[in-house]
Structure formats: structure tokens, C-alpha cells
Amino acid sequence: MTHSYTSWGEQIQRSVIDRNIREAKQRKLDEFLEEHDYYFCEDCKENKPEKIDCSHNLSVADCHKNSCIELAWDVENIKLRHRSCHRKKDRSGLHFSNN
């Protein structure tokens, strides 16, 4: 993709999308640390020795497909998840893509 559309029909270039997502993830991490003092997985909340990723509730691909790309950099749409929890979530997302 070279560009996507917001829900109000504005065309956003890929480079802007990437930058906005990067900034949103950083904002998410900053806000999370400020609130909780440490990072944890918002799915299982277990203290596993595993890397924690910034994970989209509605994936960037779906934001693109559904023309609501602004959700890709909505901090509310980003959660911290273990890598394995992230994968589990993405797999279930495939099965329930119509939800």
C-alpha cells in the first residue's frame, strides 16, 4: 500500500502512517510506564520472561482495509502483549475477521 484512507475520507501517505504509528507506540509506552511503573502484558498479565510488543487491537492491515487508518495511531487501539499472546490474538483475528 502507498496510502490509506481515514474514516472521514482523508488520504494519508504511507510514510505519514508509519511515522504516526511509531509516535503512537512511543506515546503508549510512555503513558503505560507513567501509570504502572513497569511494562506487563495486558492480555495475560503474567510475568513471563518474554518480549512484550505493542500490539494493535484492530490490526494496521484491517485499519487499511476498512478505511479507518486513523485507528492505527490511536493509543486506545494499542495494547502491550507478549509476543506469544500477540500471535495468539492475530490468529484469532483471522478467524473472526468479520467481527
Ligand SMILES: [Zn+2]
Ligand atoms: Zn501475555
